[in-house]
Amino acid sequence: MSPAEAPILEAIEISKSYGTRLALDNVSLALRPGEIAGLLGPNGAGKTTTLSILATLLRPDSGRILINGKPPKTNGHGLGRMLGLVPQSLALYPTLSAAQNVWHFARMQGLSRDDGTECCKRVLEEVGLSVRADDPMDAFSGGMKRLLNLACGIVHRPPVLLLDEPTVGVDLQSREQILMRIRRYADAGAAIIYSTHYMEEAERICDRVLLIDRGKLIAEGNLEKVISLGGGRPRIELTYRGQLPKGRFGSLAGVREIGAAGIEGKATLEMNSLAQVAEVLYGLRGLDVNVIDFNLHSPNLSDAFIALTGHTLRDQVL
Amino acid sequence: MLRAIWLTVQNEARLLVKDPIVLFMLLFAPVVIITVAGYSLGSLYGGAANSFRLPVINLDHGKLADGIIQALRQERAVTLEMLDDPGEARRLVSQRDRTPIAMVIPAGTSTAVAAGRQPRLILFVDPVRRVEVNALELRIDELCRRVTDQARATAQVRIEASGKDLREKIKRLSAEIASEQSEIRSQIARTQTALEISIRTQIAAAIKQVSDATEATIKTRERQAWADVQQQLSQRQAILLKIQNYLTQLQSSHRAFEDWLAKLKTMAGSHASDIPPPPSFPRPISETELAELAKPVTAPKLDPTLPATASVAAFSIKIPKGPELRDGNLIGDLEPFQAPQALTLPGDLGFVEQPAVVGEAVTVNAFDQYVPGFGVTFLLIGMMLGIALTLFDERDWGTLKRLQVSGAPLTGLLLGKLFARFIVGVVQMVLLFAVGWALFGITLGRNPIALIIPTVGISFAAAALGLVVASISRAHDSVMPLGVTISMAMAAIGGCWWPLDFEPGWMRELARWMPTTWTMQAFNDLMIRSQPPSAALWPFAATVGIGMIFLGAGLIRFVSLDD
Ligand SMILES: Nc1ncnc2c1ncn2[C@@H]1O[C@H](COP(=O)(O)OP(=O)(O)OP(=O)(O)O)[C@@H](O)[C@H]1O
Ligand SMILES: [Mg+2]
Numbered sequence: 001m002s003p004a005e006a007p008i009l010e011a012i013e014i015s016k017s018y019g020t021r022l023a024l025d026n027v028s029l030a031l032r033p034g035e036i037a038g039l040l041g042p043n044g045a046g047k048t049t050t051l052s053i054l055a056t057l058l059r060p061d062s063g064r065i066l067i068n069g070k071p072p073k074t075n076g077h078g079l080g081r082m083l084g085l086v087p088q089s090l091a092l093y094p095t096l097s098a099a100q101n102v103w104h105f106a107r108m109q110g111l112s113r114d115d116g117t118e119c120c121k122r123v124l125e126e127v128g129l130s131v132r133a134d135d136p137m138d139a140f141s142g143g144m145k146r147l148l149n150l151a152c153g154i155v156h157r158p159p160v161l162l163l164d165e166p167t168v169g170v171d172l173q174s175r176e177q178i179l180m181r182i183r184r185y186a187d188a189g190a191a192i193i194y195s196t197h198y199m200e201e202a203e204r205i206c207d208r209v210l211l212i213d214r215g216k217l218i219a220e221g222n223l224e225k226v227i228s229l230g231g232g233r234p235r236i237e238l239t240y241r242g243q244l245p246k247g248r249f250g251s252l253a254g255v256r257e258i259g260a261a262g263i264e265g266k267a268t269l270e271m272n273s274l275a276q277v278a279e280v281l282y283g284l285r286g287l288d289v290n291v292i293d294f295n296l297h298s299p300n301l302s303d304a305f306i307a308l309t310g311h312t313l314r315d316q317v318l
Numbered sequence: 319m320l321r322a323i324w325l326t327v328q329n330e331a332r333l334l335v336k337d338p339i340v341l342f343m344l345l346f347a348p349v350v351i352i353t354v355a356g357y358s359l360g361s362l363y364g365g366a367a368n369s370f371r372l373p374v375i376n377l378d379h380g381k382l383a384d385g386i387i388q389a390l391r392q393e394r395a396v397t398l399e400m401l402d403d404p405g406e407a408r409r410l411v412s413q414r415d416r417t418p419i420a421m422v423i424p425a426g427t428s429t430a431v432a433a434g435r436q437p438r439l440i441l442f443v444d445p446v447r448r449v450e451v452n453a454l455e456l457r458i459d460e461l462c463r464r465v466t467d468q469a470r471a472t473a474q475v476r477i478e479a480s481g482k483d484l485r486e487k488i489k490r491l492s493a494e495i496a497s498e499q500s501e502i503r504s505q506i507a508r509t510q511t512a513l514e515i516s517i518r519t520q521i522a523a524a525i526k527q528v529s530d531a532t533e534a535t536i537k538t539r540e541r542q543a544w545a546d547v548q549q550q551l552s553q554r555q556a557i558l559l560k561i562q563n564y565l566t567q568l569q570s571s572h573r574a575f576e577d578w579l580a581k582l583k584t585m586a587g588s589h590a591s592d593i594p595p596p597p598s599f600p601r602p603i604s605e606t607e608l609a610e611l612a613k614p615v616t617a618p619k620l621d622p623t624l625p626a627t628a629s630v631a632a633f634s635i636k637i638p639k640g641p642e643l644r645d646g647n648l649i650g651d652l653e654p655f656q657a658p659q660a661l662t663l664p665g666d667l668g669f670v671e672q673p674a675v676v677g678e679a680v681t682v683n684a685f686d687q688y689v690p691g692f693g694v695t696f697l698l699i700g701m702m703l704g705i706a707l708t709l710f711d712e713r714d715w716g717t718l719k720r721l722q723v724s725g726a727p728l729t730g731l732l733l734g735k736l737f738a739r740f741i742v743g744v745v746q747m748v749l750l751f752a753v754g755w756a757l758f759g760i761t762l763g764r765n766p767i768a769l770i771i772p773t774v775g776i777s778f779a780a781a782a783l784g785l786v787v788a789s790i791s792r793a794h795d796s797v798m799p800l801g802v803t804i805s806m807a808m809a810a811i812g813g814c815w816w817p818l819d820f821e822p823g824w825m826r827e828l829a830r831w832m833p834t835t836w837t838m839q840a841f842n843d844l845m846i847r848s849q850p851p852s853a854a855l856w857p858f859a860a861t862v863g864i865g866m867i868f869l870g871a872g873l874i875r876f877v878s879l880d881d
Pocket of ligand 2: 047048049164
């Protein structure tokens with residue numbers, strides 16, 4: 001995990017268009033062993049495209065991929081062992097049992113017969129599907145399918161793992177389990193890219209965050225850096241009864257009314273620091289306002305995300 | 319690559335086991351279709367058509383009609399329905415689903431046939447059911463021919479018998495005439511002889527009478543003449559006797575002179591020589607001669623018989639010839655009747671089918687065509703399901719991408735899938751042949767093992783075709799319409815459903831480019847024509863060649879699509 005270590009996976013200025021739509025625009029990234037990089041971005045930002053290019057499934061229009069500093073020899077078994085992809089959409093044989101699915105991909109990804117048997121058993125236990133190992137995949141619940149999807153990608157314990165929203169639809173228990181496993185893989189030296197829409201997951205396990213929007217890498221760095229890039233400040237949300245005069249907090253340095261303004265009985269105030277809470281509450285004294293409740297909120301990744309990518313829905317833009 | 323192929327084959331096997339619908343498609347569906355087709359279209363190959371009702375209206379009631387009806391009753395596939403009204407038969411035929419054909423035996427048919435004319439049966443046919451009608455007409459034609467052949471044969475026997483009889487009568491008659499003729503001839507001969515004898519006898523009698531009278535006359539005259547002569551002779555004999563006496567006296571005088579002379583000479587002594595010689599006496603007639611004179615004269619004997627020329631035998635008696643009988647052989651004149659050909663009916667030119675291959679049946683078990691035909695059809699469809707569709711499935715499932723991330727070459731994955739399905743195709747065909755053999759008694763040819771040659775060829779080509787279809791289909795949903803259309807077209811054009819000869823020339827030309835055509839050719843050669851396994855080699859090469867083109871095109875296009 002030491003930054004000095006050479007990147008095991010690198011993307012250098014990759015761009016990719018689907019027809020006239022530019023899906024990736026000059027994106028560069030590097031991944032080192034033992035590191036989990038969170039790949040975040042709104043729908044259609046280009047996360048899956050990035051992962052596909054890294055997994056050599058897609059050829060970038062320009063730019064290069066380096067694995068261990070060398071261009072991947074596409075279609076070599078070495079690559080299969082190096083990479084594990086857990087695709088966003090399921091990639092499983094519906095009629096085959098969980099064990100058969102895992103077994104086939106294990107073998108295809110280069111495991112020998114003996115290793116395959118062992119790894120399959122282990123990975124099914126890890127994702128909690130041992131009991132249902134012989135059931136056909138299409139008899140699984142949505143979450144179980146995703147677990148199996150994950151199992152197939154990680155069964156051969158590759159040094160590079162590309163995970164595209166692996167926890168969508170998975171229950172809390174399994175999600176905890178998965179996150180724990182992923183963290184352990186990384187701790188054991190795997191380099192992992194973890195694409196997700198769940199900011200708290202990223203906050204919990206990622207060492208680094210790559211924020212991508214409209215094909216562009218718009219922010220990159222450790223959590224603190226990205227959160228601060230979002231420029232987020234502590235907020236207080238007030239619920240009250242009565243009339244809150246406009247511009248009442250104008251006199252307080254750094255306090256600003258944001259969002260939800262004009263909504264009856266609600267107000268959100270941004271502050272320079274949480275220490276200004278007292279000042280804000282104090283300022284409401286003597287007014288015809290009854291504060292019923294208030295919430296404090298310190299800036300996090302979601303704030304940064306929203307701040308950096310905006311509020312617009314993606315499909316309205318794209 | 320080999321690892322990818324091998325792992326893919328294993329996975330395909332697992333997928334297949336989990337897919338009962340495909341297994342059903344592969345085996346059960348073809349058996350159902352083959353059963354239906356075999357029993358429905360069997361008549362195309364001369365096999366027994368369906369059992370059908372044949373309304374027959376017998377207006378003839380003659381022997382021939384009975385013969386035809388009896389023959390029809392013996393037909394397994396025919397149920398006769400005797401009717402009286404031709405109108406009703408017409409109605410039956412025009413009603414759908416009743417019967418495709420009805421038969422009227424017009425009145426007088428038997429008599430007409432017996433009289434050597436050519437009467438015609440009337441068939442009411444349903445033009446919609448032409449194929450069935452053709453097959454039935456063929457059978458009825460055969461029956462009619464059989465019945466008239468029988469009649470003809472009987473007539474021929476009768477003609478021959480009466481001819482023989484006639485010939486014998488003529489022979490007998492001509493023998494009788496001949497004997498009568500010779501009798502007449504001999505009678506004439508006998509009459510002639512008798513006539514001749516009688517004439518001769520009469521002539522002889524006449525001659526005898528004449529000669530007897532002549533003889534008597536002669537004898538009388540002879541006797542008179544003789545008495546005359548005797549009288550004259552006796553007178554002369556008396557004179558002769560006197561002469562004889564004189565001569566005897568002269569003789570004695572001669573001798574007395576001789577003695578005198580001798581004495582004179584002796585007395586004359588020396589002058590004897592001077593005495594002149596006495597005159598010589600004529601030599602006396604010899605005693606015998608004189609004795610002759612003494613003999614009595616015998617009368618010359620006259621033969622009273624007539625000279626030979628007067629005999630009857632010398633006469634040639636010419637008896638005029640009797641009536642002339644014509645010479646020659648009456649039988650010979652009857653020669654034309656003797657040639658047996660002169661008494662035969664002209665023959666009837668027909669045909670008998672002979673298989674081109676000795677020892678084979680002329681009518682083919684329709685299943686010999688339909689088992690391989692529909693087997694190939696379903697093999698193609700199976701490949702569409704098993705390759706084209708599952709390739710799209712794998713795209714949709716995302717497994718294809720995932721496998722590619724594993725570093726397995728796409729070509730290897732494709733070849734693995736193709737190989738697995740190729741094996742499935744071969745097994746499918748082998749099972750179908752086994753079922754066909756067990757259920758429908760299909761012919762497996764000289765060497766059943768040889769059927770594996772076209773089976774392998776078409777399985778390969780069909781698998782490659784599946785890949786082509788996968789590579790040209792735009793979406794999952796277009797695979798089956800496109801794949802089934804191509805499969806059906808190839809099966810139809812390639813002669814899987816009907817004999818290739820049903821197709822127009824241009825289509826047959828097109829068919830040369832279909833692997834199905836070559837495969838069906840090989841199956842037909844091996845199963846129906848009983849050719850040796852080597853006959854399947856060239857079609858195999860052609861099938862594999864076309865399959866190679868499919869495979870190359872499919873691989874190139876599929877892999878390029880993926881980039
Ligand atoms: N196969 C494709 N053909 C055409 N356009 C595509 C294709 N795949 C992705 N795109 C487009 O490329 C852009 C990036 O898509 P991508 O799937 O990488 O987004 P994403 O970040 O993974 O989104 P999500 O969070 O919804 O999964 C989108 O605008 C999408 O419409
Ligand atoms: Mg995505």
